[in-house]
Amino acid sequence: FALNKKHPEPRMFTPHAELKSSYDVVIIGGGGHGLAAAYYLAREHGITNVCVLEKGYIGGGNTGRNTTIIRSNYLTPEGVQFYDESVRLWQDLSQDFDLNLFYANRGHFTLAHTDAALRTMRWRAEVNKHYGVASEVVGPEVVKEAAPMIDITCGGHAPILGALYHAPGSVARHDAVAWGYGRGADQRGVEIHQQTEVLGIDVQGGKVKGVQTSRGYIATGKVLCAVAGSTPRILKMVDIKSPIYIHPLQAMVSEPVKPWLDPILVSGSLHVYISQSARGELVMGASLDPYELHGTRSTLDFVEGLTTHMLEMFPFLSNVKVMRQWAGMADMTPDFAPVMGKTPVEGFYLDSGWGTWGFKATPVCGKTMAHTVATDTTHPLITGFSLDRFRNYALTGEKGAASVGH
């Protein structure tokens, strides 16, 4: 037996034994956002002397823990245009990467169980249509037609009165997104260093000079922070205050069952969202845990609460087993919009405030942050998400479109 040792290329990434002493750009965080920024820095700006530092393994943060819902039916003009651009980018990504992301366009229903919820949906539908995003309010009969197994009265507790239907709503395989961006960046010369934690940031005279890591010091003039649930820790290193706070967000999957659910369903009132993955598992999530915690433990309380509401919608699932549960650390903002762009520290750029809604934004974040870092000019699509909006009382209020319904 002869082992084939002649693979011409590494299967995914080139391993690098050593860190260089300096890079043009250091990206902290090997989640989808950090890797996407590295990819577009190399592909669109020709900046390849870049390293991505990841304290664990790539995609091991919220990128590999989310429920993969992709949509653009937000509430504010800033949000709708930004996420719409992301949805456009998603559609070509498998092709771009030559890697199957299992991107599946399913259609997305946000269910309304009250008149107040219907009113917000009409508002969202009008804003969406104004910006050319397919979004419309539909009656309960359309929901029943799309998901025939649903109990439209939800056990008689919370009858479905209508829904916001968003045809572009999709799901994708989340870890493949990190691998695709990582491999694409690697092929263009970016270095990815896993098991490498940033412990400090060297700022002198208000400018970034380097980063201290668990494997030594790196000199650099530009640092992009893309660490989601660890954002407050990194911001402490550069002495920047932000209103970001961390809450756990949990999710779970069932055992695989035959395909029976095509669309993605979200109920803000029952705190449930559900889709069926390509391999038949029901992917289910709920709202945030109601307390601040920097940790990823998952609870029995969560499973009990979520399954109760699931059974109100789909009583026939009572014998289906829950297979896995987990949590991520959601970096929440007071207005439920992200925090992106330049900061008061020269050379320190921020991609954060991704709370429960940042997976769908991965491609557009990569593109807009790469532009911002490369040119030191804020990309026009992210001006509404600047950190100083909190000081200027100019919030971008997305709560009506961001909470529960990813």
Ligand code: FAD
């Ligand atoms: P991450 O993927 O968390 O990557 C950050 C990385 O930084 C981590 O890998 C971490 O290890 C690393 N890091 C941290 N500190 C350091 C350090 N000091 N040095 C080096 N590396 C460091 N969004 C949607 O759009 N749709 C959804 O359906 C959806 N569902 C969700 C469900 C759950 C349960 C959760 C938790 C989140 C959900 N989200 C969803 C949100 C989405 O997952 C995140 O907003 C998004 O993945 C953030 O990506 P990221 O690359 O910024 O962060």
